[in-house]
Amino acid sequence: CMDDLDQSPTDPDVFTEEDVFASADEAKSALAKLYAGFALTGQTGPAGDPDITNLDEGASQFTRLLFVLNELPTDEAVNGWGDAGVPNFHQMDWSAGNDFLEAMYYRLALEVSYCNSFIDNATALNSDTDVQYYIAEARFLRAYAYSYLMDFFGNVPIVTSVSTDLPMQSTREEIFTFVEAELLEVQDLLPDSGATEYGRVDKVAAWALLSRIYLNAETWIGENRYSDCVTYSEMVISSSYQINTTDANGNGNAYDELFLADNDSNGAQNEFIFTANFDGINSTTYGGSTYLVFAAIGGDMVASEYGVNGGWAGNRVTKSLVEKFNDAITASDSDGYPTAWSDSRAMFYTEGQNYEIETISNTFTDGYANVKFKNIKSDGSTGNDVNQTFVDTDVPLIRVAEIYLNYAEAVLRGGGGSNTNAVTYINELRERAYGNSSNNINATNLNLDFVLDERARELQWEGFRRTDLIRYGYFTSSTYLWPFKGGAANGVGISSYRVLYPIPTSILTVNPNMTQNSGY
């Protein structure tokens, strides 16, 4: 009976490596986890079997963390919740013990481990063409995770195969080199532009991510790579992906379709190079678009108008973001505060909301609300979840509009390319936003600050702002201010070491090979 000590799992939901990598079909489910790692929080929806256990499960979701790390410490958003660690983002005084920084580090590093494990195991099935694509996709997803590790934390280990040995720390330069090399390699291994299923990536994703890292190369590693940015942006722009111009709900512009519940099918999908997919029934989480919609509703807002059953009264915008639309104001209230704009990207909810923020904590009505993301389909019906608790809307992680803006900026920073094309691309975005060409710009209007403001208008709340402000040198400066920057009502500059987040304390504790980023 000694053999009885060798028990193996009796649970039909638990599988071994042999099961999972028995065939290309089975392995595809393991690949799906690599994608789901950027969208969901665990193996039970919406919560219950989390990937990351030491933070509230919903808060450990990638795009939600991306919002916390890249939007809350900027002029685009504040959040009024009292959760440990949240107020430190708008106050810009986060420490290495911050739960959300730790969660983001874990989220990205776990993604690397999932990818490494997949690549290690799937190699045995390499004779299958599909599996070759899977492996290339896994390498892309790993590079994508590293691009954020590089942006947020700078100096993290490069690990390409799962091992319990504690890894050595690498430098930001080494990570940049690794990510670039991987993307350059997999661009030839991935499916051709538009040749794969919705939700999976092809060559264009590798080009787009290269465009993004080359744009930031000067900031991150001190190397001017703007001409590479121009090259890869052009490759993306001439691919099968196009900005969405279908006004599926007929409201006069084709911008809001990008953030509606059916954005995987209303035309917006043609603009999406890489997405985190959600569904109110099948793919549920308290992060993702559910967070983006719910957390932005409070005060007098009627939740059902956005296709959900309530609001979490958290996220609002500062007036600095509202001011980016000052050229487009069409109506103001009796106090002179704007209430309507001709630019459809200004989706602010103003009724009962104060323009100025006096109190952030628990005071949702201070600051305009932002209803960019909705759980409403193009035909006006609500998302698939009849209880309206979970949102269908997919969150774009890379879309063509970003690449247009990358191109324009790289051109202006001396990367070559064509000024005329840059103006054309920006005007494509503006025409879509206004529904007509009356607000198009010409070459004289195009300068770096204009591009930054255009990025705020086009990409607000999509997780770009902190990275953008750092690239422009505005993130910590005492000249570019917004309400409550650095914790002061009128904004103050902060120490420049804060352009990098600290390595989380728990990581330093578990891996003595790691050294803290300077300043922390």
Place this chain on the structure above:
Amino acid sequence: GVVTENATGMPIPGANVVIKGTSTGTTTDFDGKYQITASENDVIEFSYIGFVTQSITFSGNTTINISLVEDTQQLDEVVVIGYGTVKKKDATGTVDQISTEDFNQGPVVTAGQLVTGKIAGVNVTSSGGAPGASQTIRIRGVGSLSLTSNPLFVVDGVPIADGTSGGSRNPLDFINPNDIETMTVLKDASATAIYGSRAANGVIMITTKKGKGDLKFNFTTSMNISDPYKKIDVMSADQFRALINEVGNTSQIALLGDANTDWQDEIYRTAVSNNSSFTVSGTYKDFMPFRASIGYSDQSGILDRDNFKRTTASLNLRPRFLDNSLRLDLNARGMYTENTFANNGAIGAAVDFDPTQSVYDENSPYSGYYSWLNSDGYQNSLAPTNPVALINLQDDTSEVRRFIGNAKIDYDLPFLTDLTATLNLAYDYSNSNGRVITSELMPNSSANDDYNGAYTNYSNETINKLFDFYVTYNKEIGKQSISAMLGHSYQSFTYFKYGYNSETEEQGNIEGAYTDDPSKNVLMSFFGRANYNYNDKYLATATLRADASSKLNPDDRWGYFPSFSLAWNLNNEDFLKDSKTINQLKLRVGYGEVGNVNGLNDYLFLTKYNVSQSGAYYQIGSGNYMATYRPQEINEDLKWEVGKTLNIGIDYGFFDNRVSGSINAYVKKTSDLISNIPVDPFTNFGDSIDANVGDMENKGVELEINYLAVQTENFEWNIGYNIAYNDNEITNLPASFPTGGINGGTGNKIQYQEEGYSPFAFYVYQQVYNQDGKPIEGAYVDRNHDGQLNDSDKYLYKDPFADVTMGLNTSIKYKNFDLAIVTRASLGNYVYNNNASSRAYLNRATANSILSNLTTDYYDHAFVESSEGNLMSDYFVKNASFFKVDNISLGYTFTKFVKDSSLKLYGSVQNVATITEYDGLDPEVYGGIDNGLYPRPRIYMLGLNLNF
């Protein structure tokens, strides 16, 4: 003649009757009868274990009936130890045995309540006032960080699986307290090491009552009334109106209603419960003692609709064969419970709900229950749900069935009579079925008129199989005696869980709407014990257990748990032998190693993938949602947590044993502590794994005194006092980490595990106070002097565990009256008052376009915001030391009620008084975070106990 028990008049079978100074002797039969031939002036000695030996000089009477008086000092008391028994005077470990007459009286529904406050260093904390609520039992403090610190329960030799299965309230539910004869607590490792890998947190051995002698019947019944005498202090409707009128804006003031509703009164009730049992015991045809009992308990909680109905039945047969050399001990025990769980969500909702609103509103879309509606006519998703609706519109019921049967067979080998072989086979089966049905009328925020309510059901099944075989050898050689035991044990635990949630199905997704979660683990063991006794003066015991668990990887699977202990009975030395003052004085020293894997999941060392469940599929391609495989975190090197305990003790008895008790001092070092620790995510598939890291130390001193203050024919006064000091400290932990989630915000944690501190110490900001001693909101001490306030300024402040616990019990018997009082004290335990921190800040009253009531703590601190700082302030960490009068019972016994029957009538009050500085609901909060506690009621009880 007949030998009987003095107290009960019951015959004593197996008593020794010997003519002093000769080898002539006999033993009494099952009816206590004996026959012996004696000459005039012979001295006849009557003795039986646990009773005072009596001597009679034979003067020619043909019948001598003797009633033996129980030895109150219990020097000859037999105590239960693992795989055997030992006379208390020969015990070398720290063993406390509490038997029937010392059990707590009053409304006892589960076993843990029998010994609350009775034993030094054993703390029993109920999880709240729900009927049949589980208890947290801790022996000598908290022994682990991630694993459970529950002791191992062994019922009639059968180790019980840790934890409850779903749908039941308490793991010890299955046993009717009225069937328990003794509860024996093995505290130190020299006593527990025989249970090896499961003994780190002590062992509680439960021995059930057995039949003997003549046919006897016992009937007990009691009725009790639970009074919800204490609730959370919230603002009255008038106080709340005044507050809103003062601070609210026009639209908020307009929300105020005209009612004066005490929402807590609406959900609590005075509950009536009853409890009965019937027992028959005796001996069948002189060879088979038996006992059979049935019990029925119908317990209602003070929270409306909360109810627990339990039927238990037990049968014990102990036939003897082959001239008493083959002895069977057969136990069968069944339980059936029906639970109606009240919706505990109502407890918090009743605190929050606006007292100016009435319970019902005829315009409400939710079957007339007043609800906070959004402008679209659906319930505001951030509003509390009407507490009365929560109670009335949710059915949460379960049925639990459990059967435990064991057959213990002792056989004295015919060719070697000193050798006894024992086989113990047991089968423990439980299953539960439960369902939670939420009415479609329940106020909900689903903006959908077709809300169908919700239906989930679950069933759990647990099977525990035991095979024990051991041989015992006893030999006396002159003044020395030796006993040895060697055995093998196999135990398997199989779990099956099934859950089903109908909502996903209604949404057209049948696949994956259910989950099942089976698992199995096996424990294989070898064990042995040797005792040596020289002239009753010098005693030595050595034990060794080897355990292998399927939970651990093959290389670390086997653990070896030795112990060694020595005792010296000074009272048997010549210089004390004739002392009238010192009747017992025993010095003990023991060392042992014990393990713990309780609460550890199965298969942790294997590479596994979890497939995602419904709701966690991922879209690949248009409309195609795929299940995903996630590699699971893994620790191939997991091994036992090992506790090493050194214990020094003294057992004493002075002044004719009228003062007796024990003193113990111990140090327990737990190494390879299993903790769920952060792991470098680049090296694994999770953020934390269960791993052997760190060490912990528990040390303490315990003192027990029993004082028989008065003992006359008509009057007896007994006082029992125990006090224990215990200190827990994490002595080594490479990575500190937060724990202890609280209400307020998302994911806030108030406790921290850090080296050099108590486990679960509070990790907080240091509040700054104004001149009037009021806390200044948002002002904290910059403890690291870096000029900014952030989480590096938090510090570890106090912990939830008492430094000192005490029990003081007294019993008085005067003629046929008896009075018992049980009290308890706990000093130095701190509680984080989460009700005061999360339900009492001003902004909460008007947040989310609704009104919410505040607890009266607001008047003390006047905090406005629920900021992280406010939540994490040390202001809310309060000293919760307490003194409680747990129970007062008064009884009267009619000794000759009808013929030989006796009838006892008694009444008791439970939860009589609490003295504490703590201003929350109840200072007794296991784990130190006070939120949502089900209030403990005061219980008045009347009962009768009839023997015939």
